[in-house]
Amino acid sequence: MKVLIIEDEKAMAKEMCVFLEKAFYLCDIAYTAGQANILMEENQYDFILLDLGLPDKDGLQVLSDSKKICPNASYIILTARGDLEDRIRGLDLGADDYLAKPFSLLELQSRMQAISRRKSGNNDPVIELGEFSVDLNKRSVLHQQQGIELSRKEFDLLSYMLLHKNRPLTRFQLSEHIWGNFSDDDNDSNYIDVHIKNIRKKMVVFAPVDWLQTLRGIGYKIKI
Numbered sequence: 665m666k667v668l669i670i671e672d673e674k675a676m677a678k679e680m681c682v683f684l685e686k687a688f689y690l691c692d693i694a695y696t697a698g699q700a701n702i703l704m705e706e707n708q709y710d711f712i713l714l715d716l717g718l719p720d721k722d723g724l725q726v727l728s729d730s731k732k733i734c735p736n737a738s739y740i741i742l743t744a745r746g747d748l749e750d751r752i753r754g755l756d757l758g759a760d761d762y763l764a765k766p767f768s769l770l771e772l773q774s775r776m777q778a779i780s781r782r783k784s785g786n787n788d789p790v791i792e793l794g795e796f797s798v799d800l801n802k803r804s805v806l807h808q809q810q811g812i813e814l815s816r817k818e819f820d821l822l823s824y825m826l827l828h829k830n831r832p833l834t835r836f837q838l839s840e841h842i843w844g845n846f847s848d849d850d851n852d853s854n855y856i857d858v859h860i861k862n863i864r865k866k867m868v869v870f871a872p873v874d875w876l877q878t879l880r881g882i883g884y885k886i887k888i
Contacts, residue, residue, distance in 0.1 A: 665710040665780075665824065666841055667691045668734075670700045670726065671742065672719050676765075680713065683769045688803075688820055690844045697721035704733045710841060711776055714759075716743040716750060724753055731758045738779045742767070777801060784827040791826055793888065795871035798826060807870040814866060817842065821859050825876075825886045834883040860884060 667689045671677035674695060681691040692707065694700035697720050704712075712730060716723030727739060741754045744765045751762050760779050763772060777800065781787055789801040797806045800823050805812040814822065820842050825833060835856045843855070860876070867873050877885045 665689050666707065666844065667711040667713065668694065668700065668703055668707070668709045668737075669713045670694045670697070670718065670723075671713070671715040672696065672717070673715070680769065680772070684773070687773055688816065690841075697726045700726065700730070701733070704730060708840065709734055709737045710780075712737045712739050713742055713772075714739060716741060716754070724750070724757060727754060727757050727759060738776075738783065740772070740775060740779075742772075780827050784829065786827070793826065793886070794873065794875050796867065798822065800826070805867070807867075810870070812866055812870065814863065818859055818863050818866075821856070822863055825884065829886045829888050832879050832882055832885050836883075838883065856883070 667684055669677050669680050669691060671680070671693070672695050677693045677695065681693055684691050689711075692703050692709075694703055697718050712734060714723055714727055714730070718726060723741070723743065727741070730737070730739070739759045740761045740763060741751075741759045742763050742765065743750070754762060761775050763775065777789065781789060781800070786800075789799060791798045791800065795807055796812075798804070799806075803819050803823075805814055805819070805822070821838060824838065824841055838856050860878075864873050864876060875887055877887055879885055
């Protein structure tokens with residue numbers, strides 16, 4: 665999943681980026697509202713982590729503007745401000761959650777996971793998928809308690825599709841949110857197809873995977 669960190673404290677922004685990338689997120693950093701606007705015009709993000717105390721623009725105004733550019737992103741406000749009014753205004757403007765500094769990076773990750781599950785309708789991190797059990801937190805796939813080994817990218821792809829189950833996802837969408845961007849080389853545009861093929865190959869040994877549908881000319885969908 666793609667994350668935009670909008671934070672003017674460079675050390676904190678980099679610390680969040682390193683932590684989240686170890687948790688398999690793709691991160692961009694903006695230190696100002698101006699930098700954030702450029703990135704949002706060029707990319708679609710799953711999460712935007714927004715500090716309210718930016719040097720060039722009020723964070724609440726940034727939130728309002730960002731909702732127009734990236735309406736499908738989930739927003740978490742990160743700020744040292746403790747004023748209740750700021751929290752209420754942020755939530756009223758469409759923020760999904762609020763964390764006051766200093767905060768635990770593990771708590772941030774947990775909040776992000778909870779938001780993803782809530783928006784996808786999966787409040788439990790363990791999702792039953794046909795005869796399989798997928799644990800989004802532990803990054804594991806089981807069939808009758810037997811583990812199935814997927815590569816990092818294969819699991820990223822499967823989990824992203826699960827969080828958007830029953831929705832058609834184009835190859836571009838999948839590539840952008842899993843790899844960060846689409847390869848400039850058209851010959852490499854079959855990366856998604858290769859990974860889908862590998863997922864099917866590894867799982868069909870245990871049980872049918874007809875829930876993983878190919879949409880000709882479009883992309884793929886997990887139908888539950």
